[in-house]
Amino acid sequence: MNSALSKYMTLAVPRYTSYPTAPQFDASIDGEAYGAWLARLDPAEPISLYLHVPFCDELCWYCGCNMKLAARYGPVAEYLDSLIGEIDLVAARLSGRLRVSHLHWGGGTPTSLKPDDLARAMLALRSRFDFTDEAEIAIESDPRTLTAEMIERIGALGFNRASFGVQEFDPKVQRAINRIQPPELVATCVEGLRAVGVADINFDLIYGLPHQSVETITATVARCAEMAPDRLALFGYAHVPWMAKKQRLIDEAALPGAEARLAQARAAAEKLQAAGYLAIGLDHFAKPEDPLAIAAREGRLRRNFQGYTTDQAETLLGFGATAIGRTPEGYVQNIAETGAWARAIAEGRPPIGRGRAFAGDDKLRGAVIEQLMCVGAVDTAALGALHEAPPDWCARELESLAPMTAEGLLSIEAGRVEVTEAGQPLVRVVAAAFDRYHARAQKRHSVAV
Ligand code: SF4
Incomplete structure (x- = not known):
């Protein structure tokens, strides 16, 4: 390895999905301040929406997301009611009816909602906002729990992009991260979604997982290429058990070292490019005809909380516990604890926990x-x-x-x-x-x- 490279590669640095980054947010921005920012949004400018569903049916040990296990559906249904309340509350503070160019459901696992509840939330959004004709309407999904009924409903609701956390197909690695999903299962979900009109499919892959090697990640890439997703993201596993407590279940002795991680990242990237994908930014890959690749060619690539994006909107309204939003005046983040988040909405306050007004340069x-x-x-x-x-x-x-x-x-x-x-x-x-x-x-x- 380049010795200069090795000197820097273990430095701790942000992923820069925002600037200032989330650790710089504080309590100086509350629901009232956010309400004033919302009122000043220009109705002529398209916006983006992000909705967060922090529930999953199973626990992946590598996970660094804000999520809870949904042992019963009751709390999920209550959460959805609050989410719709938040949509109404935020929309009521806008100076007009805004147009949406991007909508993203993330989590957690948004497809852990019942199909009727997803439909109810989409109806609430469409009753409060207009969507542009070319709007990207995307949802994250878990192949282990995605039902045929939900696939049908996703198609009927007009979603045009779905993403899956594939991570790695090797069975030993899957056991070590507690995420068992054979490639055949993922392929069935992809085929089902394409059949109902969801034209674009994203996969997320991870390198640096326990027991992972250049051989396992390149075999995973080869299997993915057969399913021909339109975009892939290739992330390095960030082992931060002091922050993500679930990661304490990961066997640290089985984690690859810095040099092995770099070899895995390079091998996966080479294999993806050999399969016809273009490298985009730091860690994304896309078919040459995908809008992300076109945006990169035309100098329109952007970066936000979802990573690299074609989204040009300056405003992102976030809904749901922990959701982050941005307006031309600064960033906001919703309260993380779902009970406190729901109480704020019930009291008629935007459920903001912290934020950051842009200042200086x-x-x-x-x-x-x-x-x-x-x-x-x-x-x-x-x-x-x-x-x-x-x-x-x-x-x-x-x-x-x-x-x-x-x-x-x-x-x-x-x-x-x-x-x-x-x-x-x-x-x-x-x-x-x-x-x-x-x-x-x-x-x-x-x-x-
Ligand atoms: S990785 Fe995704 S599916 Fe797994 S626990 Fe985390 S949010 Fe849930």
Whole structure:
């Protein structure tokens, strides 16, 4: 391995799905402040919606999500009632009827809802918002519990994209992470969804899992390619048991080391590209005709809480416990505890737990970091001028990157930063140089590769 690379790859850095990142959110933004932000949204601008369902039928040990096991359906049904209450409450604070260009149901497992309840929530959304003709309407699903009835309903409700957590097909790895799902099961779900008109399918894969190897991940990629998903995301397993308590069930002795992780990531990426997928950003792959690949070619790739996206909306309204939203004025995050979240809604308050108003040069730094994360290069001088910053606004940051330049991991010329091929695995480390708040939050993040 490149020795310069190995020096940086175990640094803890954010994934930069927002800037400032979530650890910088605090109680300074509450439901009242968010209500004022909502009232100031421009009805002419399309928005995105995210709905969070924190329930799952089984517990995957690698999981870092906010979820609970749904032993009975009662709490799930109550949650859904509150979610519809939140939709009404937020919509009532808007100055007009807004148009939606992207809708994403995430979790947890949104398909753990009963089909009638999913339909009820979609009706509530359609009664409060207009959807653009080309709107992407997406849902995350678990192949282990997806029923034929739910597949039918997903098609009937107009969903056009579904995603599955595939992770790894090797049976030993699946046992070690408590997620048993043979490839045949995933293939049946994919075929079923395509048959009801869900044209686009996403898969998530993970490397760095216990007992995983280059052989198992490349075999998984080969099996996935037979099912021809339109997009795949390839994530490194982030072992943070001090934050994600479920991960204490993972056998740490079976986890691959940093070098093995890098070999797995590279082998999977090569296999995906050999199968005809284009590499997008840091960790996504898409068929050349997929909108994500087209957006990347045309310089329109964006990054948000769902990772890389074609979504150009500046506003994302989040619904559900822990859901994160964004407006032109800042970020908000809903209360995490479902009981407190539901009580706030019952009392008629937007259930905001914390947030962050944009301040100082947050938007400029966010734009620099997003560009680096999307294309591995950024013109800091041009972006600085666009945001009316002084010409030397990031001189110190550029200077701090000088050692990486000397090591061949990036180049800097007249304020333009470009990560080299050797430096690609370290894009997050380069982005962190522009993060004003990074040093304070360093211990909370996963390793760079
Ligand atoms: S990985 Fe997905 S399905 Fe598994 S427990 Fe976490 S949220 Fe639920």
